[in-house]
Amino acid sequence: MGEKDRHFDGHEHRFAITRPTRDDPTLVLCPQCQGLGKVFPAPLDSAQVQFGCSSCGLSKRREPQSRLFQWQSSDPTDSYFGYSLWLNIPCCGERLWVFNRRHWDLLFSYVKAEHRERAQGEYGWRNASIVSRLPPWISSKKNREVVVKALLTLKEKALWGE
Numbered sequence: 018m019g020e021k022d023r024h025f026d027g028h029e030h031r032f033a034i035t036r037p038t039r040d041d042p043t044l045v046l047c048p049q050c051q052g053l054g055k056v057f058p059a060p061l062d063s064a065q066v067q068f069g070c071s072s073c074g075l076s077k078r079r080e081p082q083s084r085l086f087q088w089q090s091s092d093p094t095d096s097y098f099g100y101s102l103w104l105n106i107p108c109c110g111e112r113l114w115v116f117n118r119r120h121w122d123l124l125f126s127y128v129k130a131e132h133r134e135r136a137q138g139e140y141g142w143r144n145a146s147i148v149s150r151l152p153p154w155i156s157s158k159k160n161r162e163v164v165v166k167a168l169l170t171l172k173e174k175a176l177w178g179e
């Protein structure tokens with residue numbers, strides 16, 4: 018077990034990692050054509066967020082007033098427009114979903130890691146980190162293989178390689 022296989026629950030904050038960026042947008046289901054849509058900071062005005070679908074051309078903008086989370090629901094949504102997440106599949110009788118690539122990377126490295134350690138942050142233990150808020154079925158050792166497989170399926174669905 019090398020150092021690279023260790024996962025540290027360090028400084029990642031769940032709100033930071035799930036916030037879309039231009040390079041790593043939140044992937045959602047287009048409400049108009051059910052194609053792959055993206056939510057990202059609006060060009061030229063990062064105070065706004067934008068939704069865009071390259072299949073049907075639907076485009077929307079809005080001020081991100083408050084972010085709405087429905088993470089426990091069976092239909093998790095992006096937190097700005099309320100659109101269903103693209104990366105969302107059944108797993109272990111629950112729903113496995115991720116917002117974007119960074120979120121996927123974090124979950125994948127966490128689930129794959131043999132040693133799960135927590136690094137103490139500058140301000141003490143970070144209970145709000147995304148890892149400590151994961152539902153037990155994701156962190157359960159007995160589900161590891163199934164969850165890893167489901168994450169790989171999600172990765173294919175994301176088309177990140179293209």
Ligand SMILES: [Zn+2]
Nearest residue numbers: 047050070073
């Ligand atoms: Zn569309």
